[in-house]
Amino acid sequence: MTSREPALPLYHLGGRCRSIPGPVRTVLLGATGSIGTQTVDLALQHPGEIRLEGLTTRSRVADLAVLVKRLEDVGAADRPWISVLDIDAHAAAAADPILSRRLLPPGEDGLLAAAGLEGVDCVVNGLVGAAGLAPTLVAAERGRRLALANKESLVIGGGLVAEAVRRGGAEVIPVDSEHSALAQCLCGRSPEELESLILTASGGPCRDWDAVQLANASRADVLAHPTWEMGPKITVDSATLMNKGLEVIEAHVLFGVAYDAIDVVVHPGSVVHSLAVFRDGAMMAQLGAPDMRVPLLYAITGERHLPLATDRIDLKALGALRFAAPDEERFPCLRLARDAGRAGGRMTIALNAANEEAVAAFLADRVGFLDIPRIIASTLDSTEPADVSDLETALAYDREARRLAKERIPTL
Ligand SMILES: NC(=O)c1ccc[n+]([C@@H]2O[C@H](COP(=O)([O-])OP(=O)(O)OC[C@H]3O[C@@H](n4cnc5c(N)ncnc54)[C@H](OP(=O)(O)O)[C@@H]3O)[C@@H](O)[C@H]2O)c1
Numbered sequence: 518m519t520s521r522e523p524a525l526p527l528y529h530l531g532g533r534c535r536s537i538p539g540p541v542r543t544v545l546l547g548a549t550g551s552i553g554t555q556t557v558d559l560a561l562q563h564p565g566e567i568r569l570e571g572l573t574t575r576s577r578v579a580d581l582a583v584l585v586k587r588l589e590d591v592g593a594a595d596r597p598w599i600s601v602l603d604i605d606a607h608a609a610a611a612a613d614p615i616l617s618r619r620l621l622p623p624g625e626d627g628l629l630a631a632a633g634l635e636g637v638d639c640v641v642n643g644l645v646g647a648a649g650l651a652p653t654l655v656a657a658e659r660g661r662r663l664a665l666a667n668k669e670s671l672v673i674g675g676g677l678v679a680e681a682v683r684r685g686g687a688e689v690i691p692v693d694s695e696h697s698a699l700a701q702c703l704c705g706r707s708p709e710e711l712e713s714l715i716l717t718a719s720g721g722p723c724r725d726w727d728a729v730q731l732a733n734a735s736r737a738d739v740l741a742h743p744t745w746e747m748g749p750k751i752t753v754d755s756a757t758l759m760n761k762g763l764e765v766i767e768a769h770v771l772f773g774v775a776y777d778a779i780d781v782v783v784h785p786g787s788v789v790h791s792l793a794v795f796r797d798g799a800m801m802a803q804l805g806a807p808d809m810r811v812p813l814l815y816a817i818t819g820e821r822h823l824p825l826a827t828d829r830i831d832l833k834a835l836g837a838l839r840f841a842a843p844d845e846e847r848f849p850c851l852r853l854a855r856d857a858g859r860a861g862g863r864m865t866i867a868l869n870a871a872n873e874e875a876v877a878a879f880l881a882d883r884v885g886f887l888d889i890p891r892i893i894a895s896t897l898d899s900t901e902p903a904d905v906s907d908l909e910t911a912l913a914y915d916r917e918a919r920r921l922a923k924e925r926i927p928t929l
Pocket residue numbers: 546547548549550551552553573574575576577602628642643644645646648666667668669692693694745746747748749750751809
């Protein structure tokens with residue numbers, strides 16, 4: 518893909534999901550994370566709709582064993598396949614009576630085997646970071662329904678994923694609440710009717726902070742997200758607005774909309790999850806309580822609205838909805854992401870890799886909050902744009918950008 522052009526829509530605009538009779542046989546990548554445990558919760562509520570055939574973790578084997586036991590107790594799993602990435606944690610899983618029954622090899626081999634398991638309808642990708650790309654490609658090549666939370670797959674490998682989806686006949690249904698909202702607004706519409714997209718952003722916990730406060734923002738300040746409970750990496754991304762920048766690129770790849778036609782508004786309440794604007798000026802929005810189980814259930818079950826015990830928005834109590842322009846001076850990550858998206862290919866890989874390294878350093882108290890955009894900008898300045906034609910090239914560019922970013926992080 519030449520990423521400078523609007524992408525062909527990866528999401529089946531105007532089309533319909535395949536209907537899957539009986540429970541959707543599902544593999545859950547990243548079962549012990551925020552997206553993973555919320556998916557397990559859905560399977561516990563809907564064992565007749567979702568059945569887990571495989572679950573993966575990086576290292577949290579004790580948590581995984583508890584999840585599998587609970588799923589088996591309600592009939593939402595029966596001796597599922599297990600992948601544990603970390604070698605020491607894998608040894609612990611091999612000694613566990615529940616996890617050892619069907620244990621895949623450790624490392625990426627086991628993770629990719631889980632992503633490509635036979636007899637599976639749907640793969641939920643709840644992995645964090647660039648590690649999600651290779652499993653996304655495997656699931657796409659196998660023609661699965663891909664409930665995609667791992668936005669980094671599309672940011673660093675949008676063109677590769679699009680090719681794999683076409684080859685394998687997979688369907689990609691976004692799990693990010695903004696993109697799920699857009700998919701719900703666009704359901705049954707033809708691409709020609711669409712004019713632009715508006716992504717909403719909560720603005721994160723530091724939304725109203727001045728430059729001095731931002732310079733002193735601690736890990737604890739940044740992890741206190743006002744509306745969403747998520748894993749640590751995406752929570753930091755929300756505070757820097759990089760999460761919204763990654764989502765702009767994700768929207769470009771998913772819906773085939775040009776960057777100039779994707780706007781971002783700050784909406785602190787996180788009630789309106791995003792909006793589609795049609796060519797006659799009509800705007801369509803999706804509203805709801807901030808609960809990731811809503812987009813997850815919608816994606817796994819093939820874009821159906823099934824019963825779910827979650828809060829309902831009381832519009833009378835809410836009174837008003839607030840929107841504002843994002844401040845790209847205080848939060849430059851949004852502009853960095855947009856520029857990298859426009860340049861495409863290698864630049865989005867460098868953006869993502871530098872961000873992952875900078876966020877990890879911030880979470881380890883090695884750099885300050887405002888160092889995150891500085892490290893990313895400096896890494897991008899040292900990177901030459903190039904197209905990306907295969908996974909090996911993408912991974913080589915990813916390694917090189919991480920090396921550049923790490924050079925910009927003080928060593929302990
Ligand atoms: N959380 C949300 O509400 C939310 C909302 C929208 C989009 N997303 C997206 O969903 C994805 C997951 O986010 P999250 O918040 O659920 O993350 P998280 O809580 O950190 O969970 C990540 C999961 O992936 C596993 N994992 C981490 N690194 C891995 C690696 N290198 N190889 C294999 N497995 C690995 C973790 O295992 P361990 O438990 O052993 O570490 C955990 O199971 C991200 O792309 C995020 O942007 C999340």
